[in-house]
Amino acid sequence: MRGIRRxxxxxxxxxxxxxxxxGQYLARRLGYDYFDTDQEIVKHAxxxxxxxxxxxxxxxxxxxxxxxxxxxxxxxxxxxxxxxGGLGANQEYVNILKQHALVVHLYLPAEDIYARVxxxxxxxxxxxxxxxxxxxELLAQRLPVYHTAHVEVTTQNRTLPQIALQILLxxxxxxxxxxxxx
Numbered sequence: 204m205r206g207i208r209r210x211x212x213x214x215x216x217x218x219x220x221x222x223x224x225x226g227q228y229l230a231r232r233l234g235y236d237y238f239d240t241d242q243e244i245v246k247h248a249x250x251x252x253x254x255x256x257x258x259x260x261x262x263x264x265x266x267x268x269x270x271x272x273x274x275x276x277x278x279x280x281x282x283x284x285x286x287x288g289g290l291g292a293n294q295e296y297v298n299i300l301k302q303h304a305l306v307v308h309l310y311l312p313a314e315d316i317y318a319r320v321x322x323x324x325x326x327x328x329x330x331x332x333x334x335x336x337x338x339x340e341l342l343a344q345r346l347p348v349y350h351t352a353h354v355e356v357t358t359q360n361r362t363l364p365q366i367a368l369q370i371l372l373x374x375x376x377x378x379x380x381x382x383x384x385x
Contacts, residue, residue: 211304213284215291219319226285292345308352
């Protein structure tokens with residue numbers, strides 16, 4: 204653990220679990236910066252994620268994610284990082300995040316995710332005949348990597364302050380453990 208900087212908190216998980224809302228809330232509460240990987244990609248590319256997927260393809264979007272993980276995230280300090288659902292499903296990227304942040308997997312069952320995102324046209328991976336089936340399929344593929352986070356927190360039937368409190372308790376617990384090991 205020595206030498207690993209975890210003065211950041213990174214939120215990973217499937218789309219619709221509350222990474223953005225929770226990340227912004229935590230940043231305000233802690234006085235930290237807020238960094239949303241999808242927003243940064245949109246800013247860098249000059250077009251929406253849906254547009255990137257449509258005009259350049261998923262591979263181009265993933266290349267932009269990779270650049271962000273390797274070049275930007277290691278530079279962040281005192282930041283709450285909200286990741287896109289696919290970024291947090293890439294073990295290589297989660298390993299990088301774990302070097303620079305306490306990584307928290309926010310979790311919801313597939314049916315709850317569907318209830319939150321159904322009809323949302325800005326989610327390119329859900330533009331299919333069976334969005335709930337697609338959520339189940341993607342969630343099954345991604346969960347093994349999401350489970351490698353330092354901490355897992357369910358957002359089901361919880362208020363934003365309850366979720367944030369659980370994250371902060373884990374953040375302080377991990378910080379205290381690191382301090383004792385020095």
